[in-house]
Amino acid sequence: MIETPLAVPAGAAKVSLFRRLLTHPTGVVSMVLLVLVALASVLAPLLATHDPNTASVQHVLAKAGSGHILGADSAGRDVLSRLLFAGQFSLAGALLALAVALVLGVTAGLAAGYYGGWFDSASSWLTGLLMALPGMVVLLAARAVVGPSMWLSMMIFGVLLSPAFFRLVYASVTAVRNELYVDAARVSGLSDVRIIGRHILTVVRAPVIIQSAMVLGIAIAIQAGLEFLGLGDRNIPTWGSMLNDGFINIFKSPTLVLWPALVIGLVCIALTLLANAMRDELERSRGPVKKSRKAAAAGAAADAEGAAEKRGVAAVVHADEPNEDAGEILLEVTDLGVGYDQPDGSTTHVVNHVNLTVRRGEVHGLVGESGSGKTQTAFSILRLLPQGGRITGGSIFFEGKDLAQLSEKEMTKVRGKRIAYIPQEPMSNLDSAFTIGSQLMEPMRVCLGISKAEARKRALALLARVGIPNPERTFDAYPHQISGGMAQRVLIAGAVSCEPDLLIADEPTTALDVTVQAEVLNLLRELQDELNMGVILVTHNFGVVADLCDRVTVMQTGRVVETGPVRSIFNHAQHPYTRQLLGAILEDTAPRGHYTLKELNGVTS
Amino acid sequence: MTDALLDIKDVVVEYPSKGFRKEPFKALKGVSLDIRQGETVGLVGESGSGKTTLGRAVLGLAPVTGGSIKYRGQEISKATRARRRDLSHEIQVVFQDPYTSLNPSMTIEQILTEPLTVRKVGRRAANERVAELLDQVRLPPGAAHRLPREFSGGQRQRVAIARALALDPKLIVCDEPVSALDLSTQARVMELFIEIQERIGVAYLFVSHDLAVVRHLSHRVAVMYHGEIVEWGGGEQVTGAPEHPYTQRLFMAAPIPDPDRQAQHRADRLRLLELQREQDVQASVV
Numbered sequence: 001m002i003e004t005p006l007a008v009p010a011g012a013a014k015v016s017l018f019r020r021l022l023t024h025p026t027g028v029v030s031m032v033l034l035v036l037v038a039l040a041s042v043l044a045p046l047l048a049t050h051d052p053n054t055a056s057v058q059h060v061l062a063k064a065g066s067g068h069i070l071g072a073d074s075a076g077r078d079v080l081s082r083l084l085f086a087g088q089f090s091l092a093g094a095l096l097a098l099a100v101a102l103v104l105g106v107t108a109g110l111a112a113g114y115y116g117g118w119f120d121s122a123s124s125w126l127t128g129l130l131m132a133l134p135g136m137v138v139l140l141a142a143r144a145v146v147g148p149s150m151w152l153s154m155m156i157f158g159v160l161l162s163p164a165f166f167r168l169v170y171a172s173v174t175a176v177r178n179e180l181y182v183d184a185a186r187v188s189g190l191s192d193v194r195i196i197g198r199h200i201l202t203v204v205r206a207p208v209i210i211q212s213a214m215v216l217g218i219a220i221a222i223q224a225g226l227e228f229l230g231l232g233d234r235n236i237p238t239w240g241s242m243l244n245d246g247f248i249n250i251f252k253s254p255t256l257v258l259w260p261a262l263v264i265g266l267v268c269i270a271l272t273l274l275a276n277a278m279r280d281e282l283e284r285s286r287g288p289v290k291k292s293r294k295a296a297a298a299g300a301a302a303d304a305e306g307a308a309e310k311r312g313v314a315a316v317v318h319a320d321e322p323n324e325d326a327g328e329i330l331l332e333v334t335d336l337g338v339g340y341d342q343p344d345g346s347t348t349h350v351v352n353h354v355n356l357t358v359r360r361g362e363v364h365g366l367v368g369e370s371g372s373g374k375t376q377t378a379f380s381i382l383r384l385l386p387q388g389g390r391i392t393g394g395s396i397f398f399e400g401k402d403l404a405q406l407s408e409k410e411m412t413k414v415r416g417k418r419i420a421y422i423p424q425e426p427m428s429n430l431d432s433a434f435t436i437g438s439q440l441m442e443p444m445r446v447c448l449g450i451s452k453a454e455a456r457k458r459a460l461a462l463l464a465r466v467g468i469p470n471p472e473r474t475f476d477a478y479p480h481q482i483s484g485g486m487a488q489r490v491l492i493a494g495a496v497s498c499e500p501d502l503l504i505a506d507e508p509t510t511a512l513d514v515t516v517q518a519e520v521l522n523l524l525r526e527l528q529d530e531l532n533m534g535v536i537l538v539t540h541n542f543g544v545v546a547d548l549c550d551r552v553t554v555m556q557t558g559r560v561v562e563t564g565p566v567r568s569i570f571n572h573a574q575h576p577y578t579r580q581l582l583g584a585i586l587e588d589t590a591p592r593g594h595y596t597l598k599e600l601n602g603v604t605s
Numbered sequence: 606m607t608d609a610l611l612d613i614k615d616v617v618v619e620y621p622s623k624g625f626r627k628e629p630f631k632a633l634k635g636v637s638l639d640i641r642q643g644e645t646v647g648l649v650g651e652s653g654s655g656k657t658t659l660g661r662a663v664l665g666l667a668p669v670t671g672g673s674i675k676y677r678g679q680e681i682s683k684a685t686r687a688r689r690r691d692l693s694h695e696i697q698v699v700f701q702d703p704y705t706s707l708n709p710s711m712t713i714e715q716i717l718t719e720p721l722t723v724r725k726v727g728r729r730a731a732n733e734r735v736a737e738l739l740d741q742v743r744l745p746p747g748a749a750h751r752l753p754r755e756f757s758g759g760q761r762q763r764v765a766i767a768r769a770l771a772l773d774p775k776l777i778v779c780d781e782p783v784s785a786l787d788l789s790t791q792a793r794v795m796e797l798f799i800e801i802q803e804r805i806g807v808a809y810l811f812v813s814h815d816l817a818v819v820r821h822l823s824h825r826v827a828v829m830y831h832g833e834i835v836e837w838g839g840g841e842q843v844t845g846a847p848e849h850p851y852t853q854r855l856f857m858a859a860p861i862p863d864p865d866r867q868a869q870h871r872a873d874r875l876r877l878l879e880l881q882r883e884q885d886v887q888a889s890v891v
Contacts, residue, residue, distance in 0.1 A: 180706035184768065187664050188720035189693030191686070198719070199708055369787035370758075484652075513651035513814065518858035518874065540788060543860030546867040566864050584792040585862050586817035591841045595644045595824035 017206065020281045027277030030270035037267055041087030050078035052085040052237045061253045070259055073245050083259055086237040090264075093154040093238070094219035098212060100158025105165025106208060110196055112166075113173025124170075127163040135160045135222070143231050150223070150233045157222060161215055168211055172204040210278045217271035224264050239264050315355070316574045318564025327360040330502055330534040331381070335394035336404075338376050338385065338558075347392065351376050351558045354394070356536075358502065363528060363535040365549035365566070367542070367581070373558035378504050378538050380404075382421055383411050398502065417447040420495035424507040426487035430479035436463075437475035440494050447498040462493040466523055485516035489523065496527055503528070506538045521547050542585055546570065554578045609639040610677065610808050611663065611776055617671030618658050632658040634832040635672060640776065643806040647823030647840065649816055649855070655832040656812045660778045663810060664698055665689050676776075690723060697769035701781035703761035707753040713739075713764055714749040720771045738767040742797060759790035766797065776808045783818060795822060816859050820844040828852045850881050 021027040040047060049069070056076035064071040070079040112120040135157065142156050176182060176199065185195050220239075226232055227240025234241070239260040246257030338351035351373040358364045368374045379385050381396055383403060396403040403414065415421075423429040430439060440462065441455040450458070456475075463471035466489040474482060474490070482490070488508065495503060508524070509517040525548060528535050537549060545552055545566065553563040554577065562575040573579050616636045619629040633655045640646045650656040661667040662682070663674060669682040681692060700706040707716055717738055718731045726734065736746050742763040753761055762782060769777050779798070783791040799822065801807065813819050819826055819840075826843040828836040828851070836849040847853050857874035861867045 179708075180700045180702060181708040183664075183666055184698060184700065184706055184765075185719065186666065186689075187693060187696070187698045188768075188772070189690035189723045190719065191690070194722075202710055369789065514816070515651065515854060515858040518860070521860070522871075541860075542788075542862035543867070546862045546864045547860040547871065549864075570863055581788060582862075584789040586792070586795075586821045587859075587862055589817075589821055591820045591844055592645065592823055593841065594839065595641065 017209070017278060017281060021274075021277060024277045024281055026273045027281070030274040030277065033266060033270045034274065037087060037263070038091065040084055041091055044081075044084035044088055048078070048081035048084050050081040052077060052082045053235075061249060061256075064255065071253065071255065073242070073256060074249050075245075079242075079256065079259060082237045082242060083239075083263065086239050086242055086260070087263070089150065089236050090220060090223060090239045093150050093223050094216050096151060097154040097158040097161060097219040097223075098216050100155050101161035101165055101215060102208070102212065104159060105162035106169050106204070108162070109166045109169025109204075110173055110200065113170045114177055114192070114196060114200065123166065127166050130160060131163045133160065136225075139222075139226060140231065143226075148231060148233050150227075150236065150238065153226060154219070154223060157219060161219070164211060164215060165208065168207055169204045172207065173200055176200055176203050206278075206282050210275045210282075213271045213275035213278065217268040217275075220264065220271075221268055224260075315560040316562040316564075316578075318562075318568040318572070320565060327362060329357060330360045330362075330398070331356070331358040331536075332397040333357070333377075333381065333394070334397070336377065336380060336396065337391065337393035338373070338380050338389060339392040340388045341390070349392065349558065350389075351380065354555075354558075354560050356553060356560070356563075358534040358536060360501070360534050361528075361532045362550045363537055363548050365545040365552040366536055366538045366555065367540065367545060367552055368555035369540060369581075371557065372555040374538050374555045375506055376558075377555070378506055378536055381536070382415060382419060382504060383408075384415075384421075416443055416500075417498045418500055419502045419504065420498065420500035422488075422491055422495050422503065422505040422508045424510055426484055426491050426511065427479065429491060430487055432479050434478075435475070436477055436479065436482070436490050440475075440490070440497060443494065444497050458497065459493075462497055463490070466490070466493045466527075467519070468493075485512055485520065488512060488516075488520055492520070492523060492527070496531060496533075499531055501533060503533050503535045504538070505535060507540070508537070509544060510539070510541070517544075524548060542570075542582065543587070554581070608641055609675075610642045610644075611638075611640040611810070612675040612678075613638040613659075613663070613672070614675070615672035616659070616662055616669055616674060616682070618655075618662050618667050619670045620668065632667070632832055633662065636829075636832075636834055637672075638827055638834065638837065640808050640810060642775065643802065643808055644825065645802065645809040645811055645823045647819035647826040648810065648812045648829060649814065649819050649826060650829035651814060651855075653831075654829040656814075656829045657780055658832075659829070660698075660780050660810060660812045663776075663778055664696065665692075693720065693723060693774075694772045695774055696776045696778065697772065697774040699762070699765050699769050699777060699779045699782045701784055703758050703765055703785065704753075706765050707761060709753055712750055712752055716753070716764065717749075717768055717771055720768065724772065734771065738770055741770060741801065742767045757790075758786050759794055762786060762794055763797070766794075766801070770801070770805075770807075773805075774807060776810065779809050779811045781813055782811075784813065784815065791818070798822060816844065816856060828855065850884075853877060854881070 059072040059076035062072035112123045224240035228243045242260040333356035336354040339347040339349045366374045440459040444455045460471045552569045562578045618633040648656045674682040717735045721731045823840045836852045
């Protein structure tokens with residue numbers, strides 16, 4: 001495949017979170033509300049008609065109108081003016097709590113997550129302790145000690161809130177700390193401060209902003225609660241103390257309680273909704289990233305498809321070797337197409353007009369590079385295409401039935417029993433919650449309808465057959481207790497447990513070491529011989545092809561370019577792509593040779 | 606040896622085990638190796654053999670608890686952070702996975718200028734250097750303002766190579782740099798490695814599990830097994846006529862991409878395994 005020099009269209013410029021929020025209805029409404037409340041509080045000295053603390057006996061519980069727009073409270077103070085000034089104190093108090101929580105939580109989270117060690121353990125203990133403390137009780141106790149200061153109690157509340165940030169930042173940092181790009185930055189000689197600022201802070205920034213909005217809402221509510229209980233500073237107006245006053249006089253002047261309650265409620269709701277809106281936007285932005293990558297690959301495939309069509313290149317088909325005794329045809333794939341539905345309603349085709357014939361007792365190699373559609377072809381035979389994928393055309397005949405037309409229920413009968421599958425990643429295909437034995441027995445009991453004792457006997461025999469040294473121990477082991485090579489043997493045992501006619505192996509040895517690979521290939525060859533199965537072997541490794549395959553089909557960008565007996569492909573490849581692939585093999589190239597450096601007069605060891 | 610660029614002697618790397626008073630896990634058990642200027646030393650081994658750990662030890666990313674690593678005669682295994690920063694001009698790295706070794710939120714230009722900021726290179730000079738680096742790894746200049754996700758695996762690995770070259774290092778530790786790439790892309794990236802070496806005389810410590818890749822690139826080859834080097838010598842000798850039983854097994858296990866020769870190779874492998882088993886039995890009897 002030619003590495004096209006950046007034919008990819010430039011990605012959309014990164015849009016800031018703020019700009020994106022402007023397109024989110026709830027986000028806009030809550031932001032506007034919060035900005036209004038903040039502005040009103042800041043501009044209170046200009047907007048207020050009265051001094052918030054001047055009591056007036058004449059105006060005690062005055063009705064709305066008559067000089068006081070929203071009336072006056074139990075001491076004859078103007079409600080609107082108090083509401084405006086109270087905003088200053090309530091918001092400042094909540095911001096103070098937030099600032100304390102941020103400074104403590106974020107710095108501790110960064111340090112603990114990045115450096116680990118004793119600080120990590122100590123701060124984890126401390127956050128555990130803080131989270132176990134009942135916040136309200138601590139605040140009440142603190143008031144008893146330090147007196148009724150709103151600022152102090154808000155600072156203490158900030159400390160109590162800091163674990164929220166600590167845990168958030170700690171989790172993000174530990175996830176990023178071991179990324180290779182952080183290692184690369186360290187090798188580049190960047191200082192820790194720079195690495196944290198540049199690579200780590202950017203990761204935690206968004207979740208911290210969201211958390212801040214939530215925490216601010218909590219702080220406002222808690223502060224109002226404290227003041228409402230009458231535990232606040234009587235000398236400064238706050239929404240909570242107004243609530244307290246209104247509640248006491250609720251029978252004499254019911255509207256008094258309404259205004260502060262309304263403001264507190266609206267501000268808290270707006271903050272929560274804003275946090276939700278920000279999270280929505282951030283999560284939505286992750287979608288298109290994935291999509292654009294898939295779309296880019298799909299676009300490239302589509303381009304190549306167009307090019308191939310223009311060239312009118314048909315697949316090169318090699319004739320069978322004359323002395324070969326052809327077995328019965330097991331699987332006949334004709335004109336297969338696989339496509340993925342896109343969000344805009346179109347379909348991206350990843351496999352086009354693929355023909356494939358597999359005979360009983362034959363190992364058929366499906367070869368190609370990433371994006372060639374070889375795995376998609378294999379999965380469509382199993383009818384296990386990933387979300388959004390579907391067979392768009394053609395037929396898959398297996399034992400007289402067209403698998404492409406079977407219902408999901410009928411297909412379940414075929415899968416596992418008649419067609420088995422060996423995956424690429426053995427570890428991720430074993431459920432870590434169950435023992436190896438139970439995972440082997442379950443399908444056998446379903447497929448073959450045998451008893452538990454019989455299934456156990458068969459499973460142990462199979463484990464011994466695939467070369468596991470101590471079958472009983474492995475039978476009782478959990479997947480994490482065995483090595484990757486052993487896990488692949490277990491999966492092979494599982495695949496052949498119901499004696500299938502067709503085995504589909506998707507890069508079965510790619511994740512294994514070469515010595516283990518050699519043994520697994522040997523095992524596959526023996527089992528294939530014993531059970532006389534047809535095997536589809538998806539691989540990119542020509543060594544594996546040469547070792548195991550009878551026939552080879554080479555795929556490129558969703559099409560078959562060449563197919564034939566293995567020796568014809570290796571010795572008489574005709575398609576330029578096949579030749580290019582074979583040319584890239586390093587096995588036959590000469591070694592690099594001796595080291596010479598003229599400047600050093602080449603003293604060799 | 607006087608002309609060694611990097612001299613590794615009896616290096617031990619230990620990772621603390623989980624659990625109270627447990628023996629630490631020894632990833633390297635006394636490894637010795639040297640690399641000369643402009644030379645490629647290949648490091649082959651299977652997973653868990655310690656080959657990646659040795660590369661990380663050279664970079665200061667693994668805890669060296671014994672032995673010495675000397676760069677131009679100076680001990681660097683216990684280097685301070687400040688000294689490490691100076692070393693960043695000398696020793697650089699290319700990692701295996703081109704998908705995670707580039708920060709997804711930074712443009713190629715930002716990624717390439719990052720190492721330059723350590724040197725306090727001015728903005729204009731830095732931009733010129735980025736253009737030069739992109740040209741060196743055969744990427745078009747327009748690549749500078751793109752994000753890593755817009756590139757294919759091979760192109761990303763070129764960016765990673767460009768980042769390693771940014772500070773003109775004398776040694777690059779390459780940790781499986783072509784393992785995640787397609788066959789033909791792999792061949793082209795390897796040609797790029799050789800071309801750069803021939804032009805600027807940089808030395809490589811080339812870590813890989815792929816014998817063919819190592820043989821193609823390396824002047825000398827070390828074979829690792831269970832945290833030790835079991836065979837060490839000229840590339841042709843080690844890959845052509847291996848002496849250690851493990852190396853023999855390793856080379857016999859790699860399949861040859863030719864059906865008839867592979868059939869022969871497979872038979873040879875089984876014969877070798879049989880022979881080694883007999884020798885083991887005899888050894889245990891004696």
